[in-house]
Amino acid sequence: MALADILQQLDDLATEAVRAFEAAADAAALETARVEFLGAKSGRLKAAQKLMGSVESADRPAVGKRFNEVKTAIEAAFQAAGERLAAGPRRVVPAEPQFDPTLPGTAVRIGRLHPITQTIEELKDIMGRLGFSVAAGREVEDERHNFEALNIPREHPARDPLDNFYLAVARQAAPAGPMLLRSQTSTVQIRVMESKPPPVRVISLGRVYRPDTADATHYPMFHQMEGLLVDSRVTMADLKSVLRLFAASYLGGDVHIRFRPSFFPFTEPSVEVDYHWNDQWIEFGGAGMVDPNVLQAVGYDPEQVVGFAFGLGVERLCMRRHGITDIREFYKNDVRFLRQF
Ligand code: PHE
Numbered sequence: 081m082a083l084a085d086i087l088q089q090l091d092d093l094a095t096e097a098v099r100a101f102e103a104a105a106d107a108a109a110l111e112t113a114r115v116e117f118l119g120a121k122s123g124r125l126k127a128a129q130k131l132m133g134s135v136e137s138a139d140r141p142a143v144g145k146r147f148n149e150v151k152t153a154i155e156a157a158f159q160a161a162g163e164r165l166a167a168g169p170r171r172v173v174p175a176e177p178q179f180d181p182t183l184p185g186t187a188v189r190i191g192r193l194h195p196i197t198q199t200i201e202e203l204k205d206i207m208g209r210l211g212f213s214v215a216a217g218r219e220v221e222d223e224r225h226n227f228e229a230l231n232i233p234r235e236h237p238a239r240d241p242l243d244n245f246y247l248a249v250a251r252q253a254a255p256a257g258p259m260l261l262r263s264q265t266s267t268v269q270i271r272v273m274e275s276k277p278p279p280v281r282v283i284s285l286g287r288v289y290r291p292d293t294a295d296a297t298h299y300p301m302f303h304q305m306e307g308l309l310v311d312s313r314v315t316m317a318d319l320k321s322v323l324r325l326f327a328a329s330y331l332g333g334d335v336h337i338r339f340r341p342s343f344f345p346f347t348e349p350s351v352e353v354d355y356h357w358n359d360q361w362i363e364f365g366g367a368g369m370v371d372p373n374v375l376q377a378v379g380y381d382p383e384q385v386v387g388f389a390f391g392l393g394v395e396r397l398c399m400r401r402h403g404i405t406d407i408r409e410f411y412k413n414d415v416r417f418l419r420q421f
Contacts, residue, residue, distance in 0.1 A: 083139045086131070090143075090150045093117075093128060097154040101161040110161050117154055125151060195421040196303055196410055199398040200285045203305050206329045207283045210322060212307065215282040217268035219289075220247065222256035225267040229377040230346040238263070238345075245289045261289035265306035266346060269370075269389055272308060273378035278385045280310040285394065296406045303394035310370065310380065310387030316349070319367055319388035327355055331400060342366060346374045347389055357400055364400075365392035 097117040104110040117124050128147065135143045193201070204214055218225075226232075227239055237243070245261040268284035284306045292298040307322070320339060327335040336356035344350040347368025354361040367390035372382035395407050402421070404410075409417050 081134070083142060086135060086139070086143055087146050090128060090146050093124060094150040094153045097124075098157040101154075101157040104161050104165070107165055110158075110165060113161075114158060118158060125154060192418075192421070194410075194418065195398055195402070196394060198421060199394055199401075200303065200305075202330065203285060203326075203394065203397070204283070206326055207305075207307070209329075210325060212281050212283045212309075215268055215272045215284045217262070217265060217271055217284050217286055219262055219287055220259055221262040221267050222254070222259055224256065225270045226260060226262050226264070229270040229374065230266055231371050231373040231377070232345045236345065243291065245291060263290050264288050265304040265391055266389065268306050269308045269346070269374070270378060273310070273375075273380060278310045278380060278387075279312075280308055280387070283307045294408055296408070297396075299395070299407050299411065301411075302407070304365070305392045305394055305397075307390045307392075308370070308387060309389075310375070310385050312385055314369075314386045314388055316369060316388065319369070319390065322388075323353055323367065323390060330397060331355065339367075342368075344368055346371050348372075353390065353392065355400065362396065362400070364396050365390060367391070 097113075100113040100117065101110065104113055115123065119126065128150075132140070132143060132147065208214075223239075226244075227236070232238055244263055247259045247261070249259045265284050265286055265288055268282075268286075272280055272282050272284075286303060287301055288304050289301050292300050294300065309318070309322070316339075320337070324335075324337050327337050338354040338356075338361055339351040340354060342350045342352040344366050347366075348371045350366060350368035352363050353365050353367050355364050356362075367388065370387040370389050375382045375385065375387070395410060398404065398410075399407065
């Protein structure tokens with residue numbers, strides 16, 4: 081027999097014996113296995129030893145060495161099995177139930193709308209009940225819509241490039257002239273009136289951009305709600321009623337609102353709108369009667385129609401409602417903050 085075959089046979093014997101001893105579940109089974117492999121007369125290890133006689137003398141050292149290793153392994157396995165059985169019956173650990181359908185499930189953490197988005201939805205809802213539909217605008221505007229049609233002449237300080245985010249757009253790519261991120265939602269007044277004849281009763285909510293340094297009450301990007309109502313007979317009393325009804329709905333019934341004389345190029349007269357908050361009057365935006373120049377700029381007849389417009393800060397409304405004291409919280413994307421809404 082070739083040397084390799086003999087060595088393989090010895091290895092197989094070891095494997096079989098170890099497996100048999102490990103599988104022995106009681107003393108009787110262990111004894112049966114012992115007789116089979118280690119039996120003094122007709123055990124298989126004995127038979128293998130007898131085979132040694134027929135091995136060629138040149139192979140004998142290698143075979144002898146392997147035989148001894150196999151013998152040691154088999155005896156050790158027998159010994160271990162005996163000790164295992166002596167230690168007592170193997171404790172049967174019942175298998176864990178894999179799935180208990182009676183337990184409540186693991187809740188999936190669901191995302192939610194950003195507080196500003198939630199506020200916007202609610203403002204649309206309230207104003208919708210007052211008959212205002214929602215108009216969409218653009219965040220990138222030309223100077224006509226952000227300034228000129230709003231009666232803001234070229235030399236007006238609000239047009240200072242340092243007070244606006246002008247975009248570097250190639251002249252050929254901007255047929256409407258220089259483009260900028262809109263600094264107010266009043267641009268939408270123009271876009272709406274350009275696109276349809278009066279009467280108009282819309283709000284528009286969206287982002288505006290100003291190069292302000294961020295602090296507790298300022299951020300270079302924030303949201304406004306613009307309102308515009310144009311009809312044949314509209315007065316400041318209507319404006320104040322709408323703003324008061326709106327504030328009462330959003331902030332609660334006991335909100336006091338105040339108009340302070342002010343100036344905006346696109347309204348005449350103009351007012352600042354203040355709401356009472358924490359024993360203080362807080363400015364929430366501006367408003368006024370639409371300036372006849374604006375009506376003219378969009379092709380409306382100022383002799384036929386009048387209107388009012390207002391612009392309120394969405395962040396301020398949301399902060400007032402929830403007692404948030406720092407506008408920067410909205411834009412940190414800290415889930416611990418956002419989860420509260
Ligand atoms: N656009 C003004 C602002 O951003 C607010 C405003 C809107 C004032 C409409 C009057 C009329 O401050």
